[in-house]
Amino acid sequence: MGFRWRFEYSLLSMVLLSVAAVHFSDELLQQARVIRPGNPFIAEAMSDQRNGGNSEVTRVPGAGFDLRCALRDRYRYPYCGIALRFDPQLLKGIDLSEVRRMRLWLDYKGPASTLKVQLRNASPAYGIPQTENESAKYNHIEINTDSVHNGMVELDLRNFVVANWWMQQFHVAPHLGRPEFDNVITLEITTGTEAPLGNYRFVLHKIEYDVQHISTERWYLIIMSIWLALALLYLFMRLLRLQSVVRQQRQQSHELQEINRALDVRSQQLVQMATTDALTGAFNRKGLEDVLQQALTDWRRHQHPLGLVLIDVDHFKAVNDTHGHQAGDRVLAGLAELVRNHVRGQDLLGRWGGEEFLLVCRDTHLPQAVAIAEKLRALVAGHHFSGDLRITASFGVAAMDSDRPLDQVFAAADAALYRAKAGGRNRVVAEGLGAA
Numbered sequence: 150m151g152f153r154w155r156f157e158y159s160l161l162s163m164v165l166l167s168v169a170a171v172h173f174s175d176e177l178l179q180q181a182r183v184i185r186p187g188n189p190f191i192a193e194a195m196s197d198q199r200n201g202g203n204s205e206v207t208r209v210p211g212a213g214f215d216l217r218c219a220l221r222d223r224y225r226y227p228y229c230g231i232a233l234r235f236d237p238q239l240l241k242g243i244d245l246s247e248v249r250r251m252r253l254w255l256d257y258k259g260p261a262s263t264l265k266v267q268l269r270n271a272s273p274a275y276g277i278p279q280t281e282n283e284s285a286k287y288n289h290i291e292i293n294t295d296s297v298h299n300g301m302v303e304l305d306l307r308n309f310v311v312a313n314w315w316m317q318q319f320h321v322a323p324h325l326g327r328p329e330f331d332n333v334i335t336l337e338i339t340t341g342t343e344a345p346l347g348n349y350r351f352v353l354h355k356i357e358y359d360v361q362h363i364s365t366e367r368w369y370l371i372i373m374s375i376w377l378a379l380a381l382l383y384l385f386m387r388l389l390r391l392q393s394v395v396r397q398q399r400q401q402s403h404e405l406q407e408i409n410r411a412l413d414v415r416s417q418q419l420v421q422m423a424t425t426d427a428l429t430g431a432f433n434r435k436g437l438e439d440v441l442q443q444a445l446t447d448w449r450r451h452q453h454p455l456g457l458v459l460i461d462v463d464h465f466k467a468v469n470d471t472h473g474h475q476a477g478d479r480v481l482a483g484l485a486e487l488v489r490n491h492v493r494g495q496d497l498l499g500r501w502g503g504e505e506f507l508l509v510c511r512d513t514h515l516p517q518a519v520a521i522a523e524k525l526r527a528l529v530a531g532h533h534f535s536g537d538l539r540i541t542a543s544f545g546v547a548a549m550d551s552d553r554p555l556d557q558v559f560a561a562a563d564a565a566l567y568r569a570k571a572g573g574r575n576r577v578v579a580e581g582l583g584a585a
């Protein structure tokens with residue numbers, strides 16, 4: 150599986166995981182906590198008797214906290230109910246600030262159609278609860294008794310409000326009027342507002358609430374951080390990959406350059422082989438044709454003078470016959486080297502065939518070409534070739550002029566050479582002239 154596919158599968162998995170993490174965040178983050186009356190917190194019956202009323206409460210032994218209550222008419226707001234104290238000192242309660250839902254398992258019978266649930270929060274900011282219970286903040290909600298289904302009612306803590314009478318009674322500053330649950334010291338379930346007089350029964354079995362160790366905001370932040378970290382990781386990996394691709398491409402391009410260079414050298418070698426005589430290193434017939442063609446083009450374009458010098462070894466057959474064919478070969482190679490070493494770089498030597506050479510002299514008039522030929526003749530005649538062989542050569546010289554095509558100039562040089570041979574060899578003959 151390639152990098153791209155792996156990446157796409159990982160991305161898809163990450164998207165699915167993120168969607169699941171967001172969708173099931175409640176289930177993942179929330180953990181249910183159960184409180185049963187008396188374990189570990191104390192449950193108490195409460196009534197308006199503490200406000201001077203004469204409603205009567207009795208606790209019936211049995212499962213849960215079973216309370217019977219006769220609501221009687223004396224106190225202005227008769228009430229009765231159950232109080233669950235999280236701290237008997239009314240100081241250090243439980244922190245429900247991250248709790249959203251709370252479920253009460255409760256059986257209720259009575260003439261009132263509403264019940265009150267109160268979460269009393271203590272804080273030095275609005276009173277000293279150990280001296281006066283009432284000073285704990287009155288976070289409360291009034292629920293309809295119909296909302297108790299199968300003995301259970303679920304409360305959303307965001308729907309709680311702070312009782313106005315409590316704000317007024319304790320002269321609480323308006324900015325403290327929002328519900329707070331960070332130190333709940335008491336949970337109270339009582340008869341609702343203006344409950345009718347009569348007999349009531351409350352049975353509180355248990356309380357369950359969901360705690361969230363990580364807030365939803367923090368959960369989203371974690372998901373986003375993971376995405377960010379993965380994106381950075383991906384970019385980093387991509388950077389590494391790109392670097393390796395660039396390195397590979399550089400390597401490949403370097404190798405290609407090397408191959409090209411080798412091919413260039415080889416092709417130059419091939420061109421040279423195709424145009425060079427292997428024995429003497431001079432141009433071969435094909436190379437000479439190219440050289441002559443180029444020289445002719447230059448001559449036509451710029452009218453630069455062009456001299457041709459034909460060189461033919463004298464009695465070469467005798468060299469072969471006397472010293473062997475290989476010695477003859479060495480003489481030919483030595484002659485070519487001697488000539489090349491004593492002419493200008495622009496003068497090009499080719500082997501016309503057998504023991505015959507053609508020296509193409511650019512920018513050279515006939516007298517200069519004759520002078521070059523004479524210089525070479527003397528050099529050849531005075532040179533000791535391999536095996537201390539001595540030879541002479543004959544030279545026929547001609548020069549390009551506007552009236553003749555090249556083949557006629559060449560023929561003139563050939564004719565001059567013939568005359569040099571006929572004239573006794575080891576001499577230079579120029580076209581139209583005698584021996585130099």
Ligand SMILES: Nc1nc2c(ncn2[C@@H]2O[C@H](COP(=O)(O)OP(=O)(O)OP(=O)(O)O)[C@@H](O)[C@H]2O)c(=O)[nH]1
Pocket residue numbers: 428461462463464465466467469473474475476477478481502503504570574
């Ligand atoms: N060793 C050697 N001999 C060659 C080569 N090419 C041609 N020859 C010989 O060169 C000789 C040329 O002989 P000829 O044409 O009779 O001319 P020559 O003996 O030089 O006499 P002149 O040119 O009249 O002075 C022949 O014997 C060829 O075999 C070569 O590449 N190597």
